Amino acid sequence: MGQTITEKIFSEHVGHKVFAGEIIRCNIDMVIGNDITTPISIKAFEDSGATKLENPDGFSIVLDHFIPAKDIASANQARISRDFAKKYDLKNFFDEKDMGIEHALLPEKGLVVPGDVIIGADSHTCTHGALGAFSTGMGSTDLAFAMVTGGNWFKVPESIKVNLSGKPAKYTTGKDIILEIIRLIGVDGALYKTLEFTGSTIEHLSMDDRFSMCNMAIEAGAKSGIVAYDAITKEFLSDKNLAREPRIHHSDADAKYEMILEIDVANLDPVIAYPFLPSNGHSVNQAVKDRIKIDQAFIGSCTNGRLSDLKVASEILKGKKVHPDVRLIVTPGTQMILREANKLGYIDIIVDAGGVVSNPTCGACLGGYMGILGDNEVAVATTNRNFVGRMGSRSSKVYLANSAVAAISAVDGYIADPR
Numbered sequence: 001m002g003q004t005i006t007e008k009i010f011s012e013h014v015g016h017k018v019f020a021g022e023i024i025r026c027n028i029d030m031v032i033g034n035d036i037t038t039p040i041s042i043k044a045f046e047d048s049g050a051t052k053l054e055n056p057d058g059f060s061i062v063l064d065h066f067i068p069a070k071d072i073a074s075a076n077q078a079r080i081s082r083d084f085a086k087k088y089d090l091k092n093f094f095d096e097k098d099m100g101i102e103h104a105l106l107p108e109k110g111l112v113v114p115g116d117v118i119i120g121a122d123s124h125t126c127t128h129g130a131l132g133a134f135s136t137g138m139g140s141t142d143l144a145f146a147m148v149t150g151g152n153w154f155k156v157p158e159s160i161k162v163n164l165s166g167k168p169a170k171y172t173t174g175k176d177i178i179l180e181i182i183r184l185i186g187v188d189g190a191l192y193k194t195l196e197f198t199g200s201t202i203e204h205l206s207m208d209d210r211f212s213m214c215n216m217a218i219e220a221g222a223k224s225g226i227v228a229y230d231a232i233t234k235e236f237l238s239d240k241n242l243a244r245e246p247r248i249h250h251s252d253a254d255a256k257y258e259m260i261l262e263i264d265v266a267n268l269d270p271v272i273a274y275p276f277l278p279s280n281g282h283s284v285n286q287a288v289k290d291r292i293k294i295d296q297a298f299i300g301s302c303t304n305g306r307l308s309d310l311k312v313a314s315e316i317l318k319g320k321k322v323h324p325d326v327r328l329i330v331t332p333g334t335q336m337i338l339r340e341a342n343k344l345g346y347i348d349i350i351v352d353a354g355g356v357v358s359n360p361t362c363g364a365c366l367g368g369y370m371g372i373l374g375d376n377e378v379a380v381a382t383t384n385r386n387f388v389g390r391m392g393s394r395s396s397k398v399y400l401a402n403s404a405v406a407a408i409s410a411v412d413g414y415i416a417d418p419r
Contacts, residue, residue: 002252032120044144100334110240115247164201168267174209184282300331304382322354
């Protein structure tokens with residue numbers, strides 16, 4: 001019987017064929033922690049009596065949620081990770097000196113590669129599946145177990161094949177595709193399954209689009225999202241100093257899928273997820289008709305804080321001004337993205353339009369800092385969640401959209417159509 005790409009990755013790691021539903025013990029190529037979750041892992045690691053990391057080069061800590069520290073508590077929290085990284089001479093430790101949002105930074109650094117098994121104490125660790133890897137979020141104590149042993153236990157997930165056809169229209173992006181998928185199957189439609197993105201559309205999607213799609217697989221309840229290695233993946237990795245040699249896998253023609261979902265992307269409009277679920281998707285045409293007045297537009301996060309997002313925002317904002325009643329906040333995913341956007345003139349355009357550009361951080365997305373919403377305020381955001389109180393006050397509202405929609409909405413004052 002044929003295997004899915006996910007089954008093949010696990011099979012290679014355990015040394016024999018495995019299939020969906022099997023419980024396996026598997027070595028892990030990269031364990032990822034951040035300033036919020038890693039201190040819990042460190043405590044569990046120390047409580048276990050461990051005195052060394054089983055795979056120190058396969059452990060990364062990225063301080064990205066509340067860095068630079070927003071208050072005394074976050075400063076003390078970050079110090080736990082700093083002290084641990086210094087004690088164990090951790091090679092892959094990223095602080096203000098080389099900062100970025102973890103799920104944008106690690107692919108940039110070549111630390112996650114095709115064929116890897118990757119875990120992180122952050123639900124959006126599934127982002128890295130865009131490289132043809134199995135990548136998933138786990139708990140902080142699961143990370144500690146991997147720190148001590150170099151591996152962990154997994155139930156090999158069933159896969160849902162998402163067959164995408166057609167070339168996306170201008171301003172229809174990977175963000176819109178994943179929002180449409182979540183609209184169709186719901187926030188638990190892929191519970192503990194892999195969303196495997198395939199079809200003729202894939203060749204038209206940049207790595208940034210693919211990262212966005214895999215990033216939000218968790219919003220459909222998925223264990224992971226994955227896109228098979230191809231020429232676009234190869235080009236993305238070509239200038240990276242990769243931590244390991246890529247291991248390339250593709251699903252067999254007779255692989256077994258729990259479900260096959262067919263989507264014609266050529267006819268897909270930009271999608272807006274209304275409050276308070278990512279599955280509450282509507283066409284941008286409907287949003288325009290509904291005249292949704294906004295107080296804030298946010299472009300950034302591990303979903304849409306990449307160079308292409310800043311590029312499209314600058315193209316739309318050039319020669320325009322942000323509406324007097326709107327705050328536009330832009331958060332690049334990494335320092336490298338920020339520097340490249342600056343060289344290309346994107347930052348000047350955004351600032352000239354009236355936007356503010358922050359350091360790379362998860363802060364606004366999770367309602368921590370650098371863009372918190374007040375009572376009854378409304379935001380259009382390129383983030384991944386719009387639950388009650390996600391970006392601030394419990395009476396605020398968040399509409400999820402792509403970067404082009406967020407940029408034109410900042411100018412219009414209402415959610416608008418960039419086309």
